[in-house]
Amino acid sequence: MTNPLLKVDNLQTHFFTPEGVIRAADGISFELFPGETLGLVGESGSGKTVTALSILRLVPPPGRIVGGRIEFAGRDILQLNPSELRKIRGDRIAMVFQEPMSALNPVLTVGNQVLESVLLHQKTSRREGRDKTVELFKLVGIPSPEMRFKAYPHQLSGGMRQRVMLAMALAGKPDLLLADEPTTALDVTIQAQVLNLLDELKKTLGMAVLFITHDLGIIAEHADRVAICYAGKIVEMAPVRELFSRPAHPYAQGLLNSIPKFSSGKKDLKLTALPGTVPDLKHLPPGCRFEPRCPRSRPACREYDGELKTMRAGHLAACINPLNPGE
Amino acid sequence: MRKLLQNPQALAGGAIIFSLALVALLAPYISTHDPGDPNLWAILLPPSSHHLLGTDDLGRDVFSRMVFGSRISLLVGLIAVGISSLIGIILGSISGFYGKHIDSIIMRFVDIMLCIPTFFLILAVIALIGPSIFNIMVVIGVTSWMGVTRLVRAEFLSLREREFVLAARAAGARNYRLIIRHILPHALTPIMVAFTLGLGGAIFIESALSFLGIGVQPPTPSWGNILTEGKDNIDIAWWLSVFPGLAILITVLGFYLLAEGIREFSNPRLKK
Numbered sequence: 339m340t341n342p343l344l345k346v347d348n349l350q351t352h353f354f355t356p357e358g359v360i361r362a363a364d365g366i367s368f369e370l371f372p373g374e375t376l377g378l379v380g381e382s383g384s385g386k387t388v389t390a391l392s393i394l395r396l397v398p399p400p401g402r403i404v405g406g407r408i409e410f411a412g413r414d415i416l417q418l419n420p421s422e423l424r425k426i427r428g429d430r431i432a433m434v435f436q437e438p439m440s441a442l443n444p445v446l447t448v449g450n451q452v453l454e455s456v457l458l459h460q461k462t463s464r465r466e467g468r469d470k471t472v473e474l475f476k477l478v479g480i481p482s483p484e485m486r487f488k489a490y491p492h493q494l495s496g497g498m499r500q501r502v503m504l505a506m507a508l509a510g511k512p513d514l515l516l517a518d519e520p521t522t523a524l525d526v527t528i529q530a531q532v533l534n535l536l537d538e539l540k541k542t543l544g545m546a547v548l549f550i551t552h553d554l555g556i557i558a559e560h561a562d563r564v565a566i567c568y569a570g571k572i573v574e575m576a577p578v579r580e581l582f583s584r585p586a587h588p589y590a591q592g593l594l595n596s597i598p599k600f601s602s603g604k605k606d607l608k609l610t611a612l613p614g615t616v617p618d619l620k621h622l623p624p625g626c627r628f629e630p631r632c633p634r635s636r637p638a639c640r641e642y643d644g645e646l647k648t649m650r651a652g653h654l655a656a657c658i659n660p661l662n663p664g665e
Numbered sequence: 666m667r668k669l670l671q672n673p674q675a676l677a678g679g680a681i682i683f684s685l686a687l688v689a690l691l692a693p694y695i696s697t698h699d700p701g702d703p704n705l706w707a708i709l710l711p712p713s714s715h716h717l718l719g720t721d722d723l724g725r726d727v728f729s730r731m732v733f734g735s736r737i738s739l740l741v742g743l744i745a746v747g748i749s750s751l752i753g754i755i756l757g758s759i760s761g762f763y764g765k766h767i768d769s770i771i772m773r774f775v776d777i778m779l780c781i782p783t784f785f786l787i788l789a790v791i792a793l794i795g796p797s798i799f800n801i802m803v804v805i806g807v808t809s810w811m812g813v814t815r816l817v818r819a820e821f822l823s824l825r826e827r828e829f830v831l832a833a834r835a836a837g838a839r840n841y842r843l844i845i846r847h848i849l850p851h852a853l854t855p856i857m858v859a860f861t862l863g864l865g866g867a868i869f870i871e872s873a874l875s876f877l878g879i880g881v882q883p884p885t886p887s888w889g890n891i892l893t894e895g896k897d898n899i900d901i902a903w904w905l906s907v908f909p910g911l912a913i914l915i916t917v918l919g920f921y922l923l924a925e926g927i928r929e930f931s932n933p934r935l936k937k
Contacts, residue, residue, distance in 0.1 A: 394835050398826075428837030441832040445850045454846070455836045506836060 341412070342369040343546050344393070344514055349406035351385075351392045358620040362388040362401065364570035367646070372513070375540065375547040377557035377578070379593070380567030381616055386550045389567075390516040393548075394427055411513070429459045432507035436519040438499035442491040448502045449475075449487030452509060459510030474505040479535055497528035501535070508539065515540075518550045533560055554597055558582060563652075566590050569617055569627040571644050576653040584662040586655035589628045626656070634659050675926020681919030689735040698726035700733045701884050709902045719904040721894055727904060730886040731912055737887040738916065741802050741871040746863040748806025753813025754856065758844050760814065761821025768818070775811045783808050787870065788879065796879045805867050813859050820852035858928045865920035872913050888913050 347367050353360040363385040370376050378386045391397045393408055395415060408415040410431065418426070435441035443451060449471055456467045456474070468487075475483030478501040491499055500520060507515060517536065521529040537560060540547055549561055557564050558578060565575040566589065574587040585591045592612040614631035617623055623630050625640035632639065636659055646654040649663065669675050688695055697717065704724035712719045717728040760771040790804050824830065825848060833847050874880030875889025883890055888909040895905025 396831060396835055398831070424837045424839065426837075427835055433832070433835040435828060435832055437828065440828040443829040443833070443847050446846070454833075454838070454842075458837055503832075506832075510837070 340371060342409075343372045343374075343411060344370040344548070345407070345409040346389070346393070347407040347409070349389065349392055349408060350404045351388050351397055351401055352404050353401040355400055360619045361570050361622065362619060363392060365406075365644070366567070366570070366572055367406075368565050368572060368575060370514070370546050370548060372546055373540070373544050374563065375549055375561045377561035377564045378548060378550045378567060379552060379554060379557055379564060381552060383616060383619065384567040385570040386552075386567055387518050390433065390518050390548060390550055393516060394431060394433060395423060396427075428455060428507075428512070429510040430512055431514045431516065432510060432512040433516040433518065434500070434503050434507050434520045437523050438496065438503045439491060439523075441503060442499060444491055447488050447490055448494065448499075449489070452502060452506045455506045455509035471505070471509075474508060475502075477508065477539070478502075478505045479531075480505070495528075496524050497532060500524060500528075500532055504532075504535070504539070508543070511543065513545055515545050515547045516550070517547055519552070520549075521556065522551070522553075529556075536560070554593060566593065569622065570619060571627065571656065572646065573628065573644070573657070574655040575646065576649075576655075580650070580653050584653075586649045586653065586660035586662055587628075587657045588632050588634050588661065590655075591661055626658075634661075669926065669930050672926045672930050674922045675930060678919045678922030678924070678926055681915060682923060685735055685916055685919065686739065688732055689739045692732045692736055696726075696729035696732040698729040700725065700730040700886050702726075709898060711902075712904055718908045719902065721891070721902075721905055722898055727891065727908060730891055731888065731909060734886040734888045734891060734909070735912070737798065737881055737885065738868045738871060738913075741798065741805070741881075742864040742868040744802040745805035745809070745867040745871075746860055748803065749808075749810040749863060749867075750813050750856065750860050752807065752810035753859075754817050754849070756810070757814040757817025758821055758849065761818035762825055762840070762844050762848065764822075764825075771814070772818070775814055778808070778811050784870065784873070787874065788877070791874065791879050796874075796882055798881055798885075801871060801874060801880055805870050809863065809866065809870075813856065813863070816855055816859055817852055820855060821848055824848045824851050854927065858924045861920050861924035861927060865917040865924075868920075869913065869917055872909075 349363050349366040350361070351363040353362055366385065366389050368376065378389065380386050388397065388401065392403050393415065395403070397403060403416060410426065415423070415426065442448065452474060453467050453471045456462070456470050457464065460467070460470065462470060472483045472487065475486060480486050480498060480501050486494070486498070491502070494502065520536070521532050524532060533556060536547070549557070551557060561578055563575065563577050564581050565572045566587065567573070568589050574581065574585065574590045581590060582594065585594055595610040596612065598609060612631060617627055617630065626632070626642045626644055629635045629639040638658060642658050644656045646656050649655050649660060670679070702725065704720070707716065707720050707724040709722055710716050710720045716726050718731065719727050721727055721730070756771050760768045786808055787804050791800060794800055830843055830847055833843055838847070871880055871887065872889035872892065875887045876893045878893060880889050881887035883894070891909040892906060895902065895909065899906050
């Protein structure tokens with residue numbers, strides 16, 4: 339087996355607010371291999387975005403990474419000095435954001451913004467960089483790229499803007515792309531286009547993708563493995579098929595139940611919602627964080643520290659009373 | 666730009682500034698007499714067709730002196746405000762972008778500067794280093810940057826939280842690029858307003874200094890020192906005091922109107 343490209347080990351990112359410490363990421367661990375797509379799934383506030391920002395060390399204050407290791411290509415990102423860090427940002431790890439309208443600078447033309455990334459990461463003259471930018475526009479499927487070079491973000495549609503964001507991220511030919519809900523702000527049809535584009539680019543460029551989303555449907559089609567986040571912890575991690583066919587954690591089961599299934603043939607298409615809400619990250623329940631909402635809870639759950647246990651090969655879950663238990 | 670001219674305030678202010686700039690530029694062609702040439706046979710003449718705004722106690726033509734004085738006013742205004750804006754933009758960007766201790770230190774420094782009555786500070790410094798046009802420009806510049814600093818800092822404080830800054834950072838951009846290329850362009854309109862307002866203020870300070878006799882030194886004409894010379898004869902020659910005063914008033918007003926116009930033009934919330 340090859341070495342992992344990215345290894346996040348027990349990452350703890352906390353926000354120190356006047357109201358108390360918010361443990362946004364509290365012991366997140368996972369590995370990502372070259373060329374692989376790992377889907378990071380969870381509700382709002384489960385720590386997905388914070389994990390991605392931690393990987394680039396861009397957690398906004400009052401947030402701080404308080405513990406853990408993030409190893410990228412054998413180097414500990416948390417130990418790098420600012421100039422080493424800049425060489426990784428955009429160059430080896432790039433990020434695509436959820437809302438391209440706010441992630442693009444409204445006063446600069448999209449061409450210049452992409453050009454800036456090109457000049458930052460490739461040693462070329464301005465003129466050559468311009469050609470490369472147009473090249474990138476073509477790569478991400480922007481029609482008439484020469485003309486679009488001079489467009490401002492507000493003159494483009496949502497899908498085009500997200501393509502520009504992608505072009506910007508690809509400028510440094512990264513090994514790892516952090517995609518933070520890249521299609522959430524788009525129409526469903528445009529969503530499909532961008533996702534297929536992402537798959538294609540991944541194949542041609544051979545990069546690994548950390549795909550953050552709350553949409554399990556997207557994960558089913560576009561990811562190799564899935565990690566499910568709940569209240570700052572990963573509760574289950576498995577290959578996509580495995581997770582969809584044999585979920586172990588009751589929370590994963592709950593998420594799957596809340597997806598409409600049109601193929602089941604039943605007339606009554608009532609969706610099952612999970613009871614309760616995500617716990618307050620400032621006052622977490624003792625033991626398993628899902629225990630208060632869990633249909634399978636036991637007294638022992640309140641003492642369980644949420645450590646991931648191997649269910650089957652490659653399938654981890656943080657549950658002492660799992661569904662579909664392994665051998 | 667065309668839309669800006671549809672704003673009546675900006676149009677009026679712009680017209681005043683434009684004519685003033687034209688007068689300053691074409692001073693040798695517009696003036697009717699040599700501004701420094703005394704004529705003992707034409708002392709304290711009231712305005713007439715020959716001397717448009719009359720003559721002073723040395724028989725010099727007031728109109729010509731004021732035309733040349735406009736050069737001083739505009740020059741002092743532009744350079745002084747240029748200096749103060751530059752200081753303000755640099756300190757304000759650093760303060761707002763980096764925050765924390767750097768911000769506290771710069772802001773306390775601003776507070777200290779604001780506590781000192783600027784005009785008296787300028788008076789003291791000029792008295793110490795001697796009056797010259799260059800000294801006046803520099804001293805006005807380095808004592809009036811606090812407003813711009815606060816303004817730029819406030820803009821940066823909110824802009825640095827925007828997602829495109831995070832995105833640019835994620836792409837590996839350096840801090841100075843973030844400041845100059847990504848954030849500063851957003852703050853340009855308020856800076857332009859401050860710049861225009863500052864011009865009026867600087868011209869006013871220069872006139873006041875020259876009026877007190879420690880500004881632009883005679884025989885170089887400036888609106889301020891024409892006014893000073895006029896005050897000795899104010900009971901018999903009103904034109905010596907009224908016209909330079911009016912010129913200062915109209916100029917400052919012109920800059921204020923223009924600033925107000927730019928502000929209104931650039932703020933969508935104030936549009937009807």
